[in-house]
Amino acid sequence: MQEKALNELSATLLTQGYIADPPIVMSLFLAQKLQRPLLVEGPPGVGKTEIAKVLAKANDTELIRLQCYEGLNAEQSLYEWNYQKQLLSLKMMETEQRTLEEKEAFIFSENFLLERPLLKAITRQKAPVLLIDEVDRADEEFESFLLEILSDWQISIPELGVVQATQIPQVVITSNRMRDLSEALRRRCFYLWIDYPEFEKELTIVRNKVPNIDQQLGEQICQFMKVLREKKLEKTPGIAETLDWAQALAALHIDALDKKIVEDTLGIILKDWKDIRATSQTLTQLFDEVGVIQKLG
Amino acid sequence: MIKRQTTLSANLLFFCRFLREKGFRIGPLEEADALLGLQLVNPFSHSETFQLCLQSILCKSPQQLKIFPEVYQQFWKELDRAVDSNTKENKEKANQPQASVNNTPTINELKNWLYGNHQQEIQETATYSAMGQAEAGTALRFEEQELRAIFKLVKKLVYKIAHRRSRRYEKSHRRQQLDVRRTIRHNLVRYSEIIQLKYKRKKQDQVRVVLICDVSKSMELYSRFFIQFLYAFQQNFPKVNAFVFSTDLHLVSKELTNRSLDISLQKIIHKVTQWNGGTQIGNSLKKFNDQHLHKQVHSKTLVMILSDGWDAGEPEIVAEQMKLLHRKAMKVVWLNPLAGNANWQPEVRAMKAALPYIDLLLPFHNIESLRAVVRNWRM
Numbered sequence: 278m279q280e281k282a283l284n285e286l287s288a289t290l291l292t293q294g295y296i297a298d299p300p301i302v303m304s305l306f307l308a309q310k311l312q313r314p315l316l317v318e319g320p321p322g323v324g325k326t327e328i329a330k331v332l333a334k335a336n337d338t339e340l341i342r343l344q345c346y347e348g349l350n351a352e353q354s355l356y357e358w359n360y361q362k363q364l365l366s367l368k369m370m371e372t373e374q375r376t377l378e379e380k381e382a383f384i385f386s387e388n389f390l391l392e393r394p395l396l397k398a399i400t401r402q403k404a405p406v407l408l409i410d411e412v413d414r415a416d417e418e419f420e421s422f423l424l425e426i427l428s429d430w431q432i433s434i435p436e437l438g439v440v441q442a443t444q445i446p447q448v449v450i451t452s453n454r455m456r457d458l459s460e461a462l463r464r465r466c467f468y469l470w471i472d473y474p475e476f477e478k479e480l481t482i483v484r485n486k487v488p489n490i491d492q493q494l495g496e497q498i499c500q501f502m503k504v505l506r507e508k509k510l511e512k513t514p515g516i517a518e519t520l521d522w523a524q525a526l527a528a529l530h531i532d533a534l535d536k537k538i539v540e541d542t543l544g545i546i547l548k549d550w551k552d553i554r555a556t557s558q559t560l561t562q563l564f565d566e567v568g569v570i571q572k573l574g
Numbered sequence: 575m576i577k578r579q580t581t582l583s584a585n586l587l588f589f590c591r592f593l594r595e596k597g598f599r600i601g602p603l604e605e606a607d608a609l610l611g612l613q614l615v616n617p618f619s620h621s622e623t624f625q626l627c628l629q630s631i632l633c634k635s636p637q638q639l640k641i642f643p644e645v646y647q648q649f650w651k652e653l654d655r656a657v658d659s660n661t662k663e664n665k666e667k668a669n670q671p672q673a674s675v676n677n678t679p680t681i682n683e684l685k686n687w688l689y690g691n692h693q694q695e696i697q698e699t700a701t702y703s704a705m706g707q708a709e710a711g712t713a714l715r716f717e718e719q720e721l722r723a724i725f726k727l728v729k730k731l732v733y734k735i736a737h738r739r740s741r742r743y744e745k746s747h748r749r750q751q752l753d754v755r756r757t758i759r760h761n762l763v764r765y766s767e768i769i770q771l772k773y774k775r776k777k778q779d780q781v782r783v784v785l786i787c788d789v790s791k792s793m794e795l796y797s798r799f800f801i802q803f804l805y806a807f808q809q810n811f812p813k814v815n816a817f818v819f820s821t822d823l824h825l826v827s828k829e830l831t832n833r834s835l836d837i838s839l840q841k842i843i844h845k846v847t848q849w850n851g852g853t854q855i856g857n858s859l860k861k862f863n864d865q866h867l868h869k870q871v872h873s874k875t876l877v878m879i880l881s882d883g884w885d886a887g888e889p890e891i892v893a894e895q896m897k898l899l900h901r902k903a904m905k906v907v908w909l910n911p912l913a914g915n916a917n918w919q920p921e922v923r924a925m926k927a928a929l930p931y932i933d934l935l936l937p938f939h940n941i942e943s944l945r946a947v948v949r950n951w952r953m
Contacts, residue, residue, distance in 0.1 A: 280619055282614075283615075283623070300626060300630065303629075303630045304630040306614070307611050307614065307627065307630050348776075350743075358754075358755065363758055364768065367758075377762065377763070380762065384758075418740075455952075456933065457933060463599075463635065464599065464604070467607075467630055468634045468639075
């Protein structure tokens with residue numbers, strides 16, 4: 278029966294266009310069943326963020342996204358008071374005979390509260406998917422503050438009181454490993470590492486996402502990417518780049534890779550000029566490794 | 575099969591304990607999760623599913639993911655063997671209670687296997703001399719221009735380190751950013767007429783720096799550059815404490831405050847009798863942790879270690895001390911002069927042992943690399 282559940286999940290992900298290998302399916306399955314946050318790490322562009330999006334679609338629920346950055350604070354992630362509205366209300370209440378306490382209670386009520394992602398996520402009727410994206414970009418203080426919410430599922434607002442979660446959202450946290458996350462955060466989450474895909478998986482993804490691509494071209498692209506990733510590059514291209522490239526080449530109605538085309542379109546997969554220069558210089562050698570030329574011949 | 579099923583949870587907990595010995599951080603929470611996970615996934619359908627389930631729950635970092643399959647295989651193999659021999663024995667003495675007694679020989683076997691692995695590691699071949707050499711190091715000469723360049727770069731680095739803005743705000747009188755929350759609160763008293771505006775600004779983190787520099791024989795080539803770096807740092811940043819070590823650790827901040835680098839250097843060499851001696855990274859770090867960690871390292875302290883990682887001591891001590899240091903410090907940065915080489919791998923035992931506890935490992939051997947460090951500094 279459990280096998281069935283796993284297969285079902287895998288199939289649902291597939292219908293949303295996400296090709297998941299067994300570790301991904303298992304982690305998602307367990308995270309959902311045991312209601313634990315899922316921490317996803319891996320190099321850029323391998324579909325970490327996509328997991329949350331697909332999960333939301335598969336469960337037919339809302340996706341609430343919190344993009345982390347350095348300096349992210351409680352006001353931007355939890356809640357903020359609607360100051361403009363508060364000021365206007367105060368003005369309007371000027372002529373009314375209300376006491377100071379009444380006024381205060383009025384302008385610090387829920388009507389004046391702006392929900393930010395974390396508060397939004399715990400007050401929804403149907404449990405949403407909460408995506409905390411690139412948590413390594415935020416600083417450590419934010420991480421510890423996040424811990425409080427992830428373990429208690431409640432947020433305390435001094436003026437209002439404690440807001441309890443109506444539903445426990447499915448949390449997906451992604452990180453690019455710019456810095457190590459704290460042990461405490463890791464322990465509260467299930468951990469999933471997504472690496473660059475194997476040739477077969479990447480090919481399936483390309484065929485799935487770019488259906489009009491030539492069969493041979495698809496293979497060549499994936500083969501080329503595989504070899505390219507083994508090189509020492511400043512910025513190794515991910516699946517996102519492969520898909521961009523495949524889409525571009527398909528749009529140009531190209532059915533096989535050659536040196537000229539690769540050279541012209543290298544900017545799609547490599548985003549660093551040093552990489553572009555180094556790669557275009559060694560393109561012939563690369564082609565040899567890929568075996569594209571022999572195949573064509 | 576049925577017997578296995580009844581002891582499955584016990585074996586699972588045993589497996590968790592085994593993982594803990596392998597350095598996995600596993601507490602009751604993880605153990606409970608693993609047991610819950612097994613209720614969801616039928617462990618007897620496929621062995622891969624079972625393994626995958628445990629892996630998803632118990633692994634918390636890529637390093638752990640990497641070693642997990644091997645550890646897993648080893649564990650169940652050993653366990654099977656233990657169980658088999660146990661059942662054989664049990665047939666002979668049927669009335670013996672068979673609870674978890676069979677665990678004892680297994681854990682010993684596993685332990686042997688665990689520690690046996692360590693001994694196979696390659697012995698490093700560095701020349702070791704426990705005694706320091708006092709006369710060496712005097713030959714270092716500093717060129718004016720070079721020093722000026724280093725000064726300029728260190729100044730930039732110090733600026734980047736010291737001007738780390740906190741996420742938090744504090745009250746401010748400078749009219750830059752309006753603190754609306756406080757403004758409204760404050761003016762509520764005046765019958766909601768906004769008269770007095772309140773301002774805020776980002777708090778500044780009080781970052782401190784600790785420099786720990788290796789001056790042993792293997793570092794001779796770079797000592798000159800490193801001392802220049804230390805000197806420039808100390809001159810530019812008041813909240814820094816500089817240490818040098820080879821077989822012993824010395825605080826040299828006071829010596830570095832001298833107006834002239836040459837005099838500073840003379841004073842340091844006078845103080846550090848083991849200049850160009852052997853290396854005891856582990857012991858030196860231990861001395862640092864014992865005597866200075868408490869006072870000088872807090873959650874806003876950046877620790878920079880300048881060393882090539884060649885160590886004559888036990889790597890276990892290095893790992894242990896680095897762990898302590900890493901836990902207490904904001905960041906631990908290791909500047910390694912050998913890391914600049916494209917073929918370099920952190921293969922040296924001490925370096926390998928320290929690696930999990932380093933936030934940033936950077937190549938550092940000349941002005942060019944210092945420039946790169948400054949340029950890419952993001953913390």
